[in-house]
Amino acid sequence: MARFWIGLLLGASAAAVTWAVTDSPHWTAAIGIVVAVLVWFAELILDDLL
Known part of the structure; x- marks a missing residue:
């Protein structure tokens, strides 16, 4: 559950920075x-890569 909240916060933060830089809703x-x-699937992706 913690990974969900971290992903949600980091996704929103990245979206806010992108909005400030590009002013494009699509990006x-x-x-x-x-x-x-x-962030949500990082554990699964890293397990496959390692």
Whole structure:
């Protein structure tokens, strides 16, 4: 559950930074979702890579 909240916070933070830099809703949504999903599935991805 902690990974969910960390992913949610990091995804929102990345989206906020992207919005401040680009002012594009498409890039903002894409970056926020990608960061959140990568944090949520990091354990599974790292297990496959290592």
